[in-house]
Each structure stands twice: as C-alpha cells, then as structure tokens.
Amino acid sequence: MNHATPTPRDVRDVYGRRYRIGEDARDLTGHSRRWQLWAAWACMVAISPLQYSFGTAALGLQDGRGWGAVATMWLLAVFVACQALIAIPAAWAQRVRRATPTQLVVAGGLLGAIGLATLAHADSYALVVLGYAILGGAGAGLVYAACITTAARWFPDRRTATIGFVTGGFAIGAVPSIALLTIFQSPGGHRAVFDITALVAVLVVLIAGGVLKDPPRHWWPAEIDAQAWAIDRKLNRSIPHNLPAVRHYRPAEAMRTGALPLMWLLLAISTALSLFGIAFVVSYAVTAELGLAVAGFAAGMLAAVNGLARSLAGHLSDRFGRRRVLAAVLMIEGFTHVGLVAAGEAGAGWAFVLCAMFAGLGGGAFYAIMANLVLEFFGENSLLQNQAILYSAKAAGGLLGVGVAASVVAAVGYRPLFLGAGLLGVLTALGVRLLKQPGRPALPVRPQLGTPVAGSGE
Numbered sequence: 001m002n003h004a005t006p007t008p009r010d011v012r013d014v015y016g017r018r019y020r021i022g023e024d025a026r027d028l029t030g031h032s033r034r035w036q037l038w039a040a041w042a043c044m045v046a047i048s049p050l051q052y053s054f055g056t057a058a059l060g061l062q063d064g065r066g067w068g069a070v071a072t073m074w075l076l077a078v079f080v081a082c083q084a085l086i087a088i089p090a091a092w093a094q095r096v097r098r099a100t101p102t103q104l105v106v107a108g109g110l111l112g113a114i115g116l117a118t119l120a121h122a123d124s125y126a127l128v129v130l131g132y133a134i135l136g137g138a139g140a141g142l143v144y145a146a147c148i149t150t151a152a153r154w155f156p157d158r159r160t161a162t163i164g165f166v167t168g169g170f171a172i173g174a175v176p177s178i179a180l181l182t183i184f185q186s187p188g189g190h191r192a193v194f195d196i197t198a199l200v201a202v203l204v205v206l207i208a209g210g211v212l213k214d215p216p217r218h219w220w221p222a223e224i225d226a227q228a229w230a231i232d233r234k235l236n237r238s239i240p241h242n243l244p245a246v247r248h249y250r251p252a253e254a255m256r257t258g259a260l261p262l263m264w265l266l267l268a269i270s271t272a273l274s275l276f277g278i279a280f281v282v283s284y285a286v287t288a289e290l291g292l293a294v295a296g297f298a299a300g301m302l303a304a305v306n307g308l309a310r311s312l313a314g315h316l317s318d319r320f321g322r323r324r325v326l327a328a329v330l331m332i333e334g335f336t337h338v339g340l341v342a343a344g345e346a347g348a349g350w351a352f353v354l355c356a357m358f359a360g361l362g363g364g365a366f367y368a369i370m371a372n373l374v375l376e377f378f379g380e381n382s383l384l385q386n387q388a389i390l391y392s393a394k395a396a397g398g399l400l401g402v403g404v405a406a407s408v409v410a411a412v413g414y415r416p417l418f419l420g421a422g423l424l425g426v427l428t429a430l431g432v433r434l435l436k437q438p439g440r441p442a443l444p445v446r447p448q449l450g451t452p453v454a455g456s457g458e
C-alpha cells in the first residue's frame with residue numbers, strides 16, 4: 001500500500017532563515033540521507049590520488065622523464081589552480097539545476113581518470129600539462145564541488161562536520177596509492193599504480209555518483225525542530241559560539257566589510273602552506289637522507305591525518321567556536337613546518353613522520369571551518385557567490401605554495417623555505433583574531449540570540 005508523501009511546509013526561525021519541513025530523505029531518494037554522505041565521500045576518495053599522491057610520484061617523474069624538479073612541481077600547481085577555478089561554475093550549475101550531482105561527478109571522474117592515465121603513460125610535458133594538470137584538475141574540481149555541495153544540503157544541521165568528513169576523503173583516499181608508489185619505485189610500477197587508480201576512479205564515480213541527488217532547496221530533516229534548533233544549545237551545540245549572520249550580504253557588500261578579503265588572504269596563505277607540505281615532504285625527506293621508506297610513510301600519514309582530522313575539527317568548531325579552532329589548527333600547521341626542519345637536520349625519521357602527521361592535521365582542517373564562516377558571516381542569499389570568491393584563494397595558494405615554492409627551493413634549498421613557511425603559519429594563525437563578523441556589535445553573545453535578520457527576502 002502506497003502512503004502519501006507529506007506536504008512540505010515553509011518555516012522560518014527567529015533569524016529569518018527558511019526551512020522546508022516534512023519530506024523524509026527516503027521519500028525523496030529511496031534511502032536515508034546517510035547514503036548521500038557516503039556516496040559523496042567515496043567519490044572524493046576515488047579522485048584523491050590526483051593531488052595527494054603527486055608528491056610521492058614526483059621524484060620518479062622528474063628523474064625518469066627528464067623534466068626537472070621545478071617543471072614537475074608546476075604540474076601540481078596548475079592542477080590545483082584548475083581544480084579551484086572550475087569549482088566555481090560547477091557549483092553555480094548545480095545550484096541553478098543546469099547539472100545534477102551525478103552528471104558533474106561522472107564527468108569529473110572520467111576527466112580525473114584521463115589525468116591519471118596521462119600521468120602514467122605520456123612522455124610529452126605539454127601532453128601531461130593538458131591531460132593531468134588541466135583536464136585532471138578540472139575533473140577533480142567538478143567532483144569536489146558537487147560532493148561537498150550535495151552532502152552539505154542533506155546535512156544542514158551538521159554542515160561543518162559534514163563538509164569536513166567529505167573533503168577528508170579527498171586526502172585519506174590517497175594513502176593506498178602513496179604506499180604502492182613507495183613500494184613499487186620503478187617506472188613500470190608507477191604506471192601500474194596510476195592505471196589501477198584511474199580504473200578505480202571510473203568505477204566508483206559511476207556507482208557512487210549515481211546515488212547522488214540534491215534535496216529541495218532549504219530542505220530540513222523532519223525529525224529536528226528547526227525553530228528550536230536555531231536557539232536551543234542542547235539541540236545545536238554550536239550555540240553560542242557561532243552566531244548566524246546579522247543580515248544577508250551580496251558579494252560587493254561582503255567585500256566592502258573587509259572580512260571577505262581578509263578571509264581570502266588567510267585561506268590563500270593556509271592553502272599555500274598545506275600544499276607546500278603535500279608537495280615537498282617526500283623530496284625533503286630524501287634530501288635529508290632519511291630514506292624513501294620514511295618519506296613515503298610520512299606522506300601517507302600526512303594524507304591520512306589530513307583527512308581524518310577535518311571532521312573532528314568541524315565538531316570542535318561547533319563546540320568552541322570556528323575562529324578559535326581555526327587559529328589553533330593554523331598554529332599547529334606553522335609549528336610543524338619548523339618541526340620538519342628540526343627532525344630532518346637531526347636525522348630523526350620517527351620525529352619527521354610525527355611532524356608530518358601534525359602537518360596533515362593543521363593542513364586540512366581549515367577548509368571546512370572557513371567554508372562555514374562564509375555562511376555565518378554573510379548569510380545564505382549570496383552564499384554561492386561569496387564562497388566562490390573565497391575558494392578562488394586556493395588557486396592562488398596552489399600557484400604560490402607549489403609552483404613558486406619549487407623555484408625558490410631550487411635556488412635556496414628546503415631548510416629556509418620550511419622555516420619561513422612555519423613563521424608564516426604562525427602569523428596567519430594570529431591574523432584570525434582580526435576576523436570579525438560584519439554588523440555584530442561588541443556585546444555579550446547571549447543577548448544577540450534573538451537578533452532578526454534584515455533583508456531575508458529572496
């Protein structure tokens with residue numbers, strides 16, 4: 001016997017935020033909303049070797065194909081820039097329903113597989129730039145944008161932790177390929193590893209990507225009282241440390257507040273430091289004569305902790321405040337770059353791996369936190385545009401932290417650059433204190449809980 005789907009209701013909370021109540025995820029998709037979460041995570045896992053395995057493969061690429069260290073690292077820099085920039089139109093296409101999550105993920109996965117296959121077999125540098133850096137980067141960006149957007153829409157009550165979990169798959173999924181690249185060091189071994197990862201990427205995006213489906217706009221889980229969730233600390237653990245936006249800011253208005261440009265700068269620097277570690281931890285370990293086994297283990301642990309720590313940082317930011325946790329993880333990222341130098345100079349492989357782990361913790365957790373800060377600072381009416389502006393900082397961070405950094409390393413070596421990165425990380429953490437929510441007066445938190453949103457009409 002078929003049961004009728006409840007008629008959805010439009011509800012608003014004390015801040016003017018809209019919620020669409022009454023539709024169960026099973027009625028909309030045939031499954032619980034957790035299926036969307038795990039499908040998005042699986043797709044991110046499948047494409048992760050494109051970025052996080054590159055540092056391990058770089059030594060073989062520059063030696064076996066005669067490209068040199070700087071030219072090789074510029075491949076990763078261009079890849080990151082393309083990944084960041086394609087995410088902007090991809091998110092727009094999904095928002096206005098020009099493309100479904102499945103279409104974006106399948107297209108992205110196929111492009112990513114082309115990138116991996118090109119990296120495995122092409123000897124022409126120009127062909128690898130096209131196949132890996134441009135097409136592979138675009139493919140990774142399509143999957144990345146579709147997966148985090150879809151998962152966040154199904155879990156609006158746990159948005160930061162959800163984004164952290166899904167983006168964590170983009171790091172942790174590379175651990176097996178890093179291990180295999182370390183074990184099979186010959187050119188033929190590297191080709192086989194990349195061929196296998198390309199095949200896995202295609203299979204996963206075709207299977208898991210077919211599960212992904214967007215909920216209706218403003219969808220909210222029926223079992224949670226949305227109006228109570230907006231003000232009740234027992235239901236919403238992020239209160240009172242993370243208050244909603246005072247009003248909705250359009251991109252030009254958000255830029256004029258000074259908060260969005262500062263957030264962009266902090267994300268660009270943080271991304272540059274994170275990618276610098278991902279790109280150079282293996283080659284630095286080999287240069288410090290710690291051995292390829294230590295280098296590969298350090299890279300694997302960096303990727304694993306980078307992925308696992310993101311969801312944890314999201315939970316902590318709910319409990320203790322986004323800016324407080326953001327400053328803490330950036331401080332950790334800065335100090336661990338200095339620790340890598342100390343461990344490398346001392347020849348202590350175990351300490352180097354430990355510092356790489358903490359570099360992974362600091363180098364991934366800030367993504368999910370800053371994505372949610374955009375919503376809490378500037379509201380939801382122009383969320384896509386404001387997030388697009390912020391996410392473009394990753395392109396700048398990739399070019400600086402990988403491409404420009406490779407040229408500097410060739411000139412002055414690893415030690416001064418790692419030390420400089422550590423100092424910059426500490427300064428960036430201190431800079432988080434300058435981030436202030438626009439329009440929020442310097443009053444205690446509790447009296448603000450009933451502040452209505454201005455301009456909430458859509």
